[in-house]
Amino acid sequence: METKPAIPLAVLVSIQTPEVDDVAHEASLKELGRLVKTLGYEVAGTVSQKREGTGAGLVLGSGKLAELAALTGGSGVVGSMAPPPKSKARQRFEGATEAVDPVEPDPDVARRPEFVIVDHELSPSQIRNLERATGAQVLDRTGVIVEIFHRHANTREAKLQVEVARLKYVAPRLRGASAGGGRQQGPGAGESTLDLDRRKIRDRLAELRGQLEAVQRDSDQRRSARRDQLRVALVGYTNAGKSSLMRALTGSQVLVEDKLFATLDTTVRVLQPETRPRVLVSDTVGFIKQLPHDLVASFRSTLAEALEASLLLFVVDASDPTYQAQLEVSRSVLREIGADAVPSRLVLNKLDRVDATGRAVLVEKHPDAILLSAHAPDDVSALRDTIIAFFEAAMVEEVLVLPYAKQGLIGDVYENARVLSEEYDETGRVLKVRGLPGAITRLRQSLALR
Numbered sequence: 001m002e003t004k005p006a007i008p009l010a011v012l013v014s015i016q017t018p019e020v021d022d023v024a025h026e027a028s029l030k031e032l033g034r035l036v037k038t039l040g041y042e043v044a045g046t047v048s049q050k051r052e053g054t055g056a057g058l059v060l061g062s063g064k065l066a067e068l069a070a071l072t073g074g075s076g077v078v079g080s081m082a083p084p085p086k087s088k089a090r091q092r093f094e095g096a097t098e099a100v101d102p103v104e105p106d107p108d109v110a111r112r113p114e115f116v117i118v119d120h121e122l123s124p125s126q127i128r129n130l131e132r133a134t135g136a137q138v139l140d141r142t143g144v145i146v147e148i149f150h151r152h153a154n155t156r157e158a159k160l161q162v163e164v165a166r167l168k169y170v171a172p173r174l175r176g177a178s179a180g181g182g183r184q185q186g187p188g189a190g191e192s193t194l195d196l197d198r199r200k201i202r203d204r205l206a207e208l209r210g211q212l213e214a215v216q217r218d219s220d221q222r223r224s225a226r227r228d229q230l231r232v233a234l235v236g237y238t239n240a241g242k243s244s245l246m247r248a249l250t251g252s253q254v255l256v257e258d259k260l261f262a263t264l265d266t267t268v269r270v271l272q273p274e275t276r277p278r279v280l281v282s283d284t285v286g287f288i289k290q291l292p293h294d295l296v297a298s299f300r301s302t303l304a305e306a307l308e309a310s311l312l313l314f315v316v317d318a319s320d321p322t323y324q325a326q327l328e329v330s331r332s333v334l335r336e337i338g339a340d341a342v343p344s345r346l347v348l349n350k351l352d353r354v355d356a357t358g359r360a361v362l363v364e365k366h367p368d369a370i371l372l373s374a375h376a377p378d379d380v381s382a383l384r385d386t387i388i389a390f391f392e393a394a395m396v397e398e399v400l401v402l403p404y405a406k407q408g409l410i411g412d413v414y415e416n417a418r419v420l421s422e423e424y425d426e427t428g429r430v431l432k433v434r435g436l437p438g439a440i441t442r443l444r445q446s447l448a449l450r
């Protein structure tokens, strides 16, 4: 008889430190809930505590810890000799592929949450202590995000990048496990498997990096072939509506979903209706609060699309009460990858969900922003006009001479510039063109070669 595996239950844990106000705390917790749902778990409860900071060894005070343990069925104390239920979480990181852990049904007791998800970055010993006290598997925010990326990655490049980030997340946690594990398992025993694990991880990382380099060379080439084209990139917080705008602007069928990190791979499509020269639009991976540094680093090449664009459309969900914090996060990620020098326009999306008062506030706060709804065709068409106007302003008009011996290059000219007029004289085809200065310089160079 086949039984459907039950959806794993998870308890969220959050600590509100004094510098975090109630709105931000609520929002963060709500976001964590959505992340956990994206992972395929169901949120069974929440334990929050106001604290000065997270203690070195324990995340929660003893009272709250007992409250949490009552939910998960753990002892509520760290000092017990019961070994942590470790490994399951670790095994999953080490390559087990099943999407959800099957849950053993126990008809006698109500199902207990088997995951504790903490809205903070935890040290390896904090994870271990919490696992001991709760009897559940513990994941921190980073662990959840890394895991989501792992499940959603589609292209070879994204898969390789995520595996690198994942191994880098696991490695220090293994190291942490040695400190406590050695004591309990007797001298040497834990240590040697640990060394083996670490060596395996190092070897695998080296192998992955080699593969990534090869894949990235290919994508660099593809990008370099596009370098002179008119390019605009949609960037911003996850779920802001980048892919929705991408669809509306390019008529493409990219994935739009009301979940976090729906998009992990960059897609490039032509702005519709097509212009001359055509404009390429890229949809990119979204950002999130506390995006693990390794993931930022490993998505550098995906985000290179953003770096090389002439214009960034900075998409924000204006209907979200915490949109300003999201904006800040996105800005800092872009700074981190060095894209803050690229000209950008702020796009305040989901305006259909903002009332008149809210709109007035937005206009006042962000006088230069484009306010729109990705679902309103008129708004999208106005955005298209703004994009075109941006490129028009950057374009120059020049005359190129295409020698008779080089007629084969005409396609290149048409691809990268708008041909305003064509005449023939004794030197060749004389073309008056309009395009970006960089594109025209490169065309001139290729016409002058030999």
Ligand SMILES: Nc1nc2c(ncn2[C@@H]2O[C@H](COP(=O)(O)OP(=O)(O)OP(=O)(O)O)[C@@H](O)[C@H]2O)c(=O)[nH]1
Pocket (backbone or CB within 6 Å): 237, 238, 239, 240, 241, 242, 243, 244, 245, 255, 256, 257, 258, 259, 260, 261, 262, 263, 264, 285, 286, 287, 349, 350, 351, 352, 353, 372, 373, 374, 375, 376
């Ligand atoms: N009401 C409303 N909903 C919108 C608008 N734009 C997008 N959405 C919804 O917001 C959700 C997220 O949209 P996406 O386009 O997938 O967002 P994204 O920025 O690509 O998200 P990630 O790929 O996860 O980073 C979807 O449910 C969309 O239908 C809008 O203008 N108004």
Ligand SMILES: [Mg+2]
Pocket (backbone or CB within 6 Å): 242, 243, 244, 255, 256, 262, 263, 283
């Ligand atoms: Mg998307």
